[in-house]
Amino acid sequence: MPSLKDLAKECGVSVATVSKALNDQPDIAAATRERIRAAARRMGYLPNAAARALKTNRTYNLGVLFVDERQSGLTHEYFSAVLDSFKVEAEKRGYDITFINHNISGRSMTYLEHCHYRSVDGVVIACVNFYDPQVVELVNSDVPVVTIDHVFNNRMAVLSDNVAGLKALVKQAWACGHRRIAFIHGEKTSVTENRIAGFYQACEELGLEIPEEYVRDGVYHDVERCAEETRALLALPQRPTCIIFPDDFSALGGYNALAEAGLSIPDDISVMGYDGIYLSRVVNPSLVTYQQNTAALGQTAADKLIELIEHPRVTLPEQIRVSGRLLLGRSVRSL
Template sequence: MSSLKDLARECGVSVATVSKALNGQSDISAATRDRVREAARRMGYVPNMAARAMKTNRTYNLGVLFVDERQSGLAHEYFSAVLDSFKVQVEKLGYDITFVNRNLGGRTMTYLEHCHYRGVDGAVIACVDFNDPQVVELVNSDVPVVTIDHVFNNRMAVLSDNVNGLSALVRYAYANGHRRIAFIHGERTAVTENRLAGFYKSCAELGLQVPEEYVRSGVYHDPDRCAEETRALLAMPQRPTCILFPDDFSAMGGCIALQEAGLSIPEDISVMGYDGIYLSRVMKPQLVTWQQNTRMLGRMAADKLVQMIEHPRVTLAEQIPVTGKLLEGGSVRSIE
């Protein structure tokens, strides 16, 4: 494997010049920088990360804390898309990632202990129980963290705009003549609280009366539970004309329950989802849903985490909203 000295000898420059060229420093000419980088590619030069870590006091490794209680793992299309965007961006910035967990080769450790064990420079936290004492311990530690869709006091957070997302869906149903709109939401999290706020706020502004029974407590990413709550809505004396499901994947369970009841979508009842995953585009009829901007969520989380690591004194903790967009489809009928 080629070394810095080999590159310096090949290019006829000093080791310091080679280092500056590879690190993009501006106090050498563009021609020298290009010549050094071309030689590095030709000679198969790979930086020694251990040496780089000793020099910079960084490992260039970021932790990812992702715990999906539904155990769908990276098959969870929404979070896998966010994390893929995060991974792509941090790699562009010169970092690797390590998944943080409680077990390592049969040894139990806390999330913070695992971060220290791997020497990560920072961590992104998504899809966890944010009330878990181990999560709180990590957030309050010396490890720079960015949370996705949850806010801790004086910590960096990247947030999908769930309030406006639910509001847009309600207003879309209203514009199509629906006045009896039900909402099956996920388990109680900060995301759910924001979606409920968006739902009730928009209903109030539109003058809609929402029966208590129309708002059902479900579980994210759980089609069976969604089907159960859908059947409860259908059993009401005056059932809703439109149902908002907690997410596109869970909506499948609700749609199956409607079909089993002999109802057609949207002729007999209208439905809407949330997330805008690929599944929503291939369902029949195509699902009206709110598409979260997974690419921007992941990229923004990566950028902010690296800023905290590389420029800690000038990077302020922020709550950064990321908006999405409404995707129309054939699952909502216009009522005269």
């Protein structure tokens, strides 16, 4: 692999000039900088990570804290898409990725200890119990942190606009003539709280009176629990004409429960999902759902985390909401 000296010899300049060009320092001519960078690309030059860390006091390594209690791991299509977008943007900016966990070679350590052990420059936190004391310890430490879909006081957060998502679904159902709309939501998280708020806001704006028994406590990504709550809705004296499920994957439980009851979607009852994953397009009938913008969520999280790392004195914590879009399918009937 070529060295700085090799690049300097190739370009007929000093090693110091090569270093300045590669580090985008302003005190060399633009033409010289571009000539050196072109030579670096042509010769396949890569900076030595250890040397760069010494020079910049950064490791160019970002931590990812991802703990999925449903044990679906990176097969969880929504979160895997967000993290893939985060990874692509981070690598484009010259950063590597390390997953943060509790154990290294059988030794237990806190999330913060692992961050220090791996010398990460910053951490993105997604899909964890945000009330876990170890997560709170990490957020309150000196490690730059960006959270996804959760807000901590005075910390950077990137949020999918869950209020707008539920409002869009309710208003679409209302536009199709539905007035008895049920909502099976996920477990208690800030995401769920926002979705419940969006549901009731839309109902209030439309003048809909929703019985308490139409709003059910479900679990994200849990087919069996969704089927159970669907059966409870069907057992009501006046069942809903449209059911909004917690997410597209758990909606499979609703599909199964409705089929077991001899009901046809959408002729007998209409259904909606959330997330807009590939599954929503291939189930029969295709699911009306709200597609979260996973590409923008991951890219924005990487951008903001790197801003915190590279420009800590001028980057202020903020809450950035990312909008999605309604995806129409054949699972809702016009009454």
